[in-house]
Amino acid sequence: MRKKIVLNFPPRTVTKPITYHLVKDYDLIINIIHAKIERGETGVLVIEVKGKKEKFLEAVSFLEKQGIKVQLLAQDIDLDIDKCVECGLCTGVCPTQALYLDDEWHIGFDKDKCILCENCVQACPTRSISLKI
Amino acid sequence: MSFKKTVEEINEKIKRGQAVVVTAEEMVDIVKSEGVKEAARKVDVVTTGTFGPMCSSGAFINFGHTNPPLKFFEVYLNEVQAYGGIAAADVYIGATQPSEDRGIEYGGAHVIEDFVAGKPISISAYNKWPTDCYPNTELESLVNKETVNEAFLFNPRNAYQNYAAATNSSNKTLRTYMGILLPNYGNVTYSTSSQLSPLLKDPEYRTLGIGTRIFLGGTIGYIAWQGTQHNPQRKRDENGIPLGPAGTIALIGNLKEMSTRYIRAATYTGYGCSLFVGVGVPIPILDEDIAYKAGLSDEQIKTLILDYAVASNSRPVVKEVTYAELRSGWVEIKGKKVKTAPLTSYVRSREIAETLKNWIREKKFFLTEPVAPLPKDTVFKPFTPYRKGAE
Ligand code: SF4
Numbered sequence: 001m002r003k004k005i006v007l008n009f010p011p012r013t014v015t016k017p018i019t020y021h022l023v024k025d026y027d028l029i030i031n032i033i034h035a036k037i038e039r040g041e042t043g044v045l046v047i048e049v050k051g052k053k054e055k056f057l058e059a060v061s062f063l064e065k066q067g068i069k070v071q072l073l074a075q076d077i078d079l080d081i082d083k084c085v086e087c088g089l090c091t092g093v094c095p096t097q098a099l100y101l102d103d104e105w106h107i108g109f110d111k112d113k114c115i116l117c118e119n120c121v122q123a124c125p126t127r128s129i130s131l132k133i
Numbered sequence: 134m135s136f137k138k139t140v141e142e143i144n145e146k147i148k149r150g151q152a153v154v155v156t157a158e159e160m161v162d163i164v165k166s167e168g169v170k171e172a173a174r175k176v177d178v179v180t181t182g183t184f185g186p187m188c189s190s191g192a193f194i195n196f197g198h199t200n201p202p203l204k205f206f207e208v209y210l211n212e213v214q215a216y217g218g219i220a221a222a223d224v225y226i227g228a229t230q231p232s233e234d235r236g237i238e239y240g241g242a243h244v245i246e247d248f249v250a251g252k253p254i255s256i257s258a259y260n261k262w263p264t265d266c267y268p269n270t271e272l273e274s275l276v277n278k279e280t281v282n283e284a285f286l287f288n289p290r291n292a293y294q295n296y297a298a299a300t301n302s303s304n305k306t307l308r309t310y311m312g313i314l315l316p317n318y319g320n321v322t323y324s325t326s327s328q329l330s331p332l333l334k335d336p337e338y339r340t341l342g343i344g345t346r347i348f349l350g351g352t353i354g355y356i357a358w359q360g361t362q363h364n365p366q367r368k369r370d371e372n373g374i375p376l377g378p379a380g381t382i383a384l385i386g387n388l389k390e391m392s393t394r395y396i397r398a399a400t401y402t403g404y405g406c407s408l409f410v411g412v413g414v415p416i417p418i419l420d421e422d423i424a425y426k427a428g429l430s431d432e433q434i435k436t437l438i439l440d441y442a443v444a445s446n447s448r449p450v451v452k453e454v455t456y457a458e459l460r461s462g463w464v465e466i467k468g469k470k471v472k473t474a475p476l477t478s479y480v481r482s483r484e485i486a487e488t489l490k491n492w493i494r495e496k497k498f499f500l501t502e503p504v505a506p507l508p509k510d511t512v513f514k515p516f517t518p519y520r521k522g523a524e
């Protein structure tokens with residue numbers, strides 16, 4: 001299975017090598033999509049996890065024991081190209097350029113770059129972007 | 134040697150299938166590679182196109198008379214209030230009106246789009262002042278574009294000539310009709326098809342005017358009048374291009390013939406509804422000056438970036454930029470690289486210019502001379518309260 005999750009770290013756990021444990025102890029493949037971790041503050045880590053389902057569930061309870069809040073993310077941003085008018089307005093609020101205008105001025109979406117911030121959902125005037133759970 | 138063509142001569146060429154018709158983008162390349170003299174000689178028509186949100190839009194619809202007759206003094210279409218204070222059964226539905234039940238997520242623009250799509254629309258109408266000739270007080274029903282009489286789009290202010298771009302210097306997010314503006318110059322938005330935009334390609338209104346036949350919403354429409362807030366006297370550059378919003382046009386066309394590809398509802402979060410309207414104006418190339426201006430490129434067309442953090446009708450200018458810079462995706466503001474994003478669909482604007490080009494080539498569309506020119510001397514005033522003795 002493959003899931004995107006958000007980890008909310010209380011200040012004291014931030015320095016612990018969490019991702020190391022996920023890889024080593026639970027055989028998970030981790031892809032860090034977005035990280036905002038500062039010393040002494042609550043940290044946020046958005047990761048994509050690939051691996052066996054049982055291992056993933058064990059990993060989640062491990063994380064929760066560490067005082068980390070685990071939140072499953074809506075899997076993907078969905079762009080309804082039939083509703084979309086290809087204005088490009090969403091590209092201006094997308095922090096990672098996951099949404100972009102190509103050379104021919106068509107809208108493009110690079111799923112791998114998306115950090116699921118949902119900025120585009122609000123910004124799209126034709127309501128063509130939604131969260132696919 | 135300078136020479137002139139007439140609209141009549143060009144129409145003859147269209148009839149004979151000999152007219153050279155190109156889009157405004159193609160004209161940019163032709164002028165660049167072959168020079169303006171050759172471009173003017175060779176090209177007969179340049180087609181423009183724009184597909185962007187145009188708030189000042191709406192439609193007149195006549196629903197026919199009920200029996201007994203009713204004046205539609207208070208009228209709702211899909212729970213969106215429309216205006217019925219004209220003759221009975223005539224109604225104007227405005228694009229930005231929010232609905233009673235869904236607010237700005239569904240408004241007048243959405244009613245217009247659904248109407249164009251042929252969907253059933255609920256109508257409820259009331260009259261608190263029944264009369265001998267209009268005794269009915271209430272109506273609730275469903276209608277669609279087949280059941281009504283006339284339905285025409287009548288947009289008082291469209292195709293703004295050089296609308297200014299927007300940014301936000303404040304430290305909080307602004308939600309505006311220019312989209313979401315992120316704090317601390319987090320982005321810049323702009324609303325034009327620039328080198329494809331009708332009023333930027335005939336900046337001094339030499340060929341277009343009242344009565345000009347155009348592409349509107351996927352069908353044939355007309356320029357009805359100068360648009361509201363038409364402001365021809367704005368400062369212009371050496372090419373006659375105004376720096377910032379100037380001319381506007383009021384447009385009219387048969388709503389029943391339009392297509393949802395070119396008439397689409399929009400909701401700008403925190404602001405309200407608007408309507409994407411597809412507009413394309415053909416420019417007959419009558420002389421070199423017209424050819425030169427129709428061939429101006431994004432490198433040559435400039436606009437202003439305004440700071441929307443200042444909620445005033447004279448927002449401070451942050452920077453002057455070319456459309457080439459805006460369309461590159463990034464501009465520099467105060468040493469910072471800032472992402473730019475359009476509100477107008479460039480690819481669909483191009484599609485409109487292409488469609489209009491094909492209509493002319495296929496002899497489905499002929500050019501018109503304006504019945505009257507757009508005024509060049511009107512002044513756009515801010516709200517001015519009347520004061521006794523001030524006149
Ligand atoms: S803002 Fe919406 S309509 Fe515009 S390009 Fe993005 S998804 Fe399409």
Ligand code: SF4
Nearest residue numbers: 094114115117118120
């Ligand atoms: S959710 Fe955020 S990162 Fe993903 S496409 Fe939308 S704006 Fe970009």
